[in-house]
Amino acid sequence: MKIYLVTGGSFTVPGKPMKPFPSLEQANAEAASMVNILREEVDLDNSATAANWKASLEEARAARMEELGLDPETDELSDDRDGFVEIVEMEMPAAAASQQREAVKVPEDATPEMVAAALAVDWSNESEEATVHNVWHAILSALAAPHPVEAEESDGPFHVSRSSDGERHWFSARDAASGVTLPLDTRERAEALVASLNRSFAHHLRMAAPAQTHTVEAEPVACSVKPMRLSDGRTDYFVSIRKGDREVTPHMFREEYKAAYHVALYDWLLNGKEAPDLMAFGQDEFPAQAYYATPQPAVAEPVAWQSMDTAPKDGKHCILAVKEGAFIYSVQGAFQNGQWNAVHRGDVKPLCWMPNVLLPEGIVSAFAATATNGPK
Structure with missing residues (x-):
């Protein structure tokens, strides 16, 4: 059974992401997508396809070298930003492909116990494949407990992924479910990015959760008539709306019954009381007395000649x-x-x-x- 690993590197971001595919057609499509990303970085069109991605890649690399002022005959692009894409074909042994194994979670780096167990294996076995299996079994036997994962890493979809070419290691923030891989140049930066992405993911979940409703007891609104006697003997009647220590007087009338009617309207609007009957608030009717904040004594008119x-x-x-x-x-x-x-x-x-x-x-x-x- 064959698998196809698509790997590549950006012109601007260090790291070598790697994705496995079960067929060459899928691998070519992924390679074309990666080449088009490189072409965008050097202002070329997205013309790479599964059939021509290799030629399109060479155009992108040539444009990058020209952009940097490099000589194609003597110079090379930087190792960690060389903008390459390639497909690696790997043969998986039939026995390994058909055998179902229980998944075991292992740490990114071997623990001291795992290293000691691997070094204790007899490496003189003539079969290299058998030696590899022996080493792996020894490592697993030394794995006493699952690799501890930071809460920030485990609480979200992203984790730190490592790839290697045998000499160098590259680290990425990867979401296995979506296939998103964000390459970084060091493990520390990858861990920091994973923590940040997972925190954002958790925040999004909290924001999307149904809001909890809280019942707040409403503070009563007091509506009343407030009379003010003027120096000339007349009286102004103010409509007062009070809530706690806040008060407004939106209307003033010379006739008491008009102020009382407006107070009744505000009581209906703000306090849910019965809608007032306009005809009950005539000049000769006095339901207004019920709308004073406190009972009002009769105002004594001044006994003196007036204009x-x-x-x-x-x-x-x-x-x-x-x-x-x-x-x-x-x-x-x-x-x-x-x-x-x-x-x-x-x-x-x-x-x-x-x-x-x-x-x-x-x-x-x-x-x-x-x-x-x-x-x-």
Whole structure:
């Protein structure tokens, strides 16, 4: 049984990778692929095929020598970067090919025990083949335990591979499953590359693994109305959204019910509460009280004369200062139908206004009793 070993070297990277193939056709195809890589390194086209790869290789080597300024008659390319490709045919004994053996993992380099066992073999046997078998059996018998492999090497597909021509050794980072071989000039560099590739492989597996979901308890969002009383007596109503120690006030209204409606909307959006009914938040309705962060006391309006620019025009009664002839009277009135109407006549021109003043409780009670029972 024959096997075909395809080996070669780059113009730029030291090392001699080697791949076995069961047929010459497959070996020629691999050789052509390697030659095309060399041709790319010297800016030639990828014209090498299984039939012409040897001639294409010579073109690539000639281009490399010209690139380096070498004389083809007297100079040679460097031994470790000579850019060669060759196929080595090997005959495997039929007995060895047909016999199935149990796979045994051995170290890249012999251990001291293995070396001692090999040296103890009788090398005077007339049959060289028998001597080789004897040496190999002695080496295996000295292999007490599998070769320890670094975790970084064993945790991934790449391992350190060594090849030799009998005089020199070359080391590679190799993935046997895919056939990828990356040649290096020293064992140390090959081991470093293997460790780096396997770490990257492990990282890729971790990134591809399904992400674990973690349930995080949501911090509550507090939505409320915050009133701010102005110096002119009016009140602004802010929509407040608070989460922990962070707060925003995205809206401000002069009408309380509008602020309350927006708070209800944010509660629906952020906290999953029931969607608010717009019609429930009218000017005369007060669901707004439920949307304050804390219960709000009634804001006492200042008891003082104020400019008519700040007077309420929502139909609310107040005290008006109205000039009648030579006198100024304080009378009840309200803004209705686009004009100020007082209790004694309509369409008055107030000079200023003030909120209604509540009478003392004693006077109110006495007035109520008089109205009910008559004067005493």
